[in-house]
Amino acid sequence: MTEERTVVPLLEPREGIPPVVADAASLARAVAAFGAGSGPVAVDAERASGYRYGNRAYLVQLRRAGAGTALIDPVACPDLSELDTALAGAEVVLHAASQDLPCLMEIGFRPRRMFDTELAGRLLGYERVGLGTMVETVLGLRLEKGHSAADWSTRPLPEDWLRYAALDVEVLVELRDALHEELAGSGKLGWAREEFAAVLGTPPPAPRSDPWRRTSGIHKVRSVRALAIVRELWTMRDRIARENDLAPGRVLPDAAIVSAALEGPRTKKALTEISAFTGRSARRYMNDWLAAVTRARALPDGQLPQPSTPGDGPPPVNRWPDRDPAAAKRLAAARAVVSALADEHHMPTENLLQPDAVRRLTWEPPEEITEESVTARLRGLGVREWQLGLAARPLAVALARLESRD
Numbered sequence: 001m002t003e004e005r006t007v008v009p010l011l012e013p014r015e016g017i018p019p020v021v022a023d024a025a026s027l028a029r030a031v032a033a034f035g036a037g038s039g040p041v042a043v044d045a046e047r048a049s050g051y052r053y054g055n056r057a058y059l060v061q062l063r064r065a066g067a068g069t070a071l072i073d074p075v076a077c078p079d080l081s082e083l084d085t086a087l088a089g090a091e092v093v094l095h096a097a098s099q100d101l102p103c104l105m106e107i108g109f110r111p112r113r114m115f116d117t118e119l120a121g122r123l124l125g126y127e128r129v130g131l132g133t134m135v136e137t138v139l140g141l142r143l144e145k146g147h148s149a150a151d152w153s154t155r156p157l158p159e160d161w162l163r164y165a166a167l168d169v170e171v172l173v174e175l176r177d178a179l180h181e182e183l184a185g186s187g188k189l190g191w192a193r194e195e196f197a198a199v200l201g202t203p204p205p206a207p208r209s210d211p212w213r214r215t216s217g218i219h220k221v222r223s224v225r226a227l228a229i230v231r232e233l234w235t236m237r238d239r240i241a242r243e244n245d246l247a248p249g250r251v252l253p254d255a256a257i258v259s260a261a262l263e264g265p266r267t268k269k270a271l272t273e274i275s276a277f278t279g280r281s282a283r284r285y286m287n288d289w290l291a292a293v294t295r296a297r298a299l300p301d302g303q304l305p306q307p308s309t310p311g312d313g314p315p316p317v318n319r320w321p322d323r324d325p326a327a328a329k330r331l332a333a334a335r336a337v338v339s340a341l342a343d344e345h346h347m348p349t350e351n352l353l354q355p356d357a358v359r360r361l362t363w364e365p366p367e368e369i370t371e372e373s374v375t376a377r378l379r380g381l382g383v384r385e386w387q388l389g390l391a392a393r394p395l396a397v398a399l400a401r402l403e404s405r406d
Helices: 024-036 081-086 097-106 117-123 131-139 159-168 172-186 189-201 224-244 254-263 268-272 280-284 286-298 317-323 325-345 355-363 371-380 385-405
Strands: 038-047 057-065 068-072 091-094 113-116
Touching (some): 038 159, 038 172, 057 097, 057 172, 068 159, 091 097, 091 172, 097 189, 113 172, 113 189, 117 131, 117 172, 131 172, 268 286, 280 286, 317 325, 325 385
Parallel strands (some): 091 113
Antiparallel strands (some): 038 057, 057 068
């Protein structure tokens, strides 16, 4: 019978809850302290997703040996470029870095070297890679995660929120050290370094040409006139949300936009009878919503949106068997190869090889299938060298075998 591991709850930061850095003098002291510290720097950021427009940071937490913990208010101190300079040579430790890097870069903090504890966990085959679970599994410590979805734009921030925020970086470097040792022992440290560098080097996504097409439930909308209603309501909601610094869903839910598109109300009374428009915020802007619907109804045919816009990649996978049965067979074979390799190396398939690269390779394969041509094609799709070393040859073999049968 195996002995159960004792899990120790982390209830208080070792040095207590530090005061929030909210003025230039306090920030200068923090910069000096962290610049003089040693070793990796644990960093985290809290946003107000679901409450405020955009994904800006509303609290930045740091911890480093010799400096302790700092909680920085980026509303009061919106420029962290001096801190960035002071830590230019340090490795920054983040959990799920792709989530925090955009809001950190927005305020002038741009890591040059990074260790992502979530990504390390994925490469090592951990089934659950949330910070709390990783800390408990690897270090035997329990983090309280009760405030992750809080409105971090609240001022002043409650003490228990600040305690939670400080604890989020309390043992992040210790977690990094343990995972670093595991990566080295499993021969995956080089892979992880390539992955970390790729995350740091990924440019911000280009703005979507038709962001309104991301409206949840839009698949129910069939006519182009109804799509115009979705577009006009989405655009009106986005303007109101931006002007009031509110998350768009708090102004008007997607369900309301889709319902209005399907029902096409002509009067305010008809609009108010749609259940999704009963929220206080939705009622407040009823005249704006009706104006948007009316505008969509009056558009000439030439200004109506098309049902869909062509992307730059393959079509949805469920259409492959009809559009190109050979490509569907290639995709199935490639997925089987990637799945087997992922099992062998104990990691999710999407970390062993990016699904988009697999789709693009199999939809438009090289004219001649060889290990060299498959390697070149995948490299052009952003596949990392360690991934190429594992997957290029078996993929080429599988695709060539299919080609020889046809």
